[in-house]
């Protein structure tokens with residue numbers, strides 16, 4: 001299947017290691033994996049102008065990096081949301097990329113999702129996980145797995161192997 005990974009981290013460290021482990025496993029299982037570095041993109045928040053639901057017919061009036069993300073949303077069978085925790089939530093960049101799906105309602109083909117989260121402290125994941133679960137349910141997408149790495153778990157071989165094995169079994 002075609003898997004899109006939205007990496008909400010602006011830097012290539014802890015979340016990136018989780019993303020790379022996922023991609024390695026998924027590719028080994030024969031899946032096509034596209035990683036979008038959403039954390040380094042310029043994606044504005046939704047303006048609620050409703051252009052997309054009128055004249056725009058599914059296109060957003062804002063011309064920004066969401067134009068790189070939307071084709072992936074349209075085409076993928078699985079979406080992996082990856083993010084460091086920033087103040088008990090996903091990064092603003094990833095949140096914006098999720099909320100801008102409003103233009104199309106929901107990804108038309110995606111049937112599966114997973115969540116990769118990295119943090120410094122032991123358990124700040126609750127908010128991001130709740131958002132992910134309710135959003136996936138709303139989009140009619142089945143959660144396949146949630147992986148968190150806190151503190152020393154980040155970039156640990158045990159955590160990366162867990163993610164790699166999960167992706168290999170998809």
Ligand SMILES: Cc1cc2nc3c(=O)[nH]c(=O)nc-3n(C[C@H](O)[C@H](O)[C@H](O)COP(=O)(O)O)c2cc1C
Nearest residue numbers: 009013014015084085086087088118119120121124
């Ligand atoms: C703006 C900002 C806010 C953060 N907020 C939290 C937080 O609420 N809880 C936490 O445990 N770590 C927090 N962190 C730490 C990151 O989640 C943590 O270092 C993570 O591993 C970074 O992932 P990365 O290497 O992919 O950027 C924050 C970091 C930044 C830069």
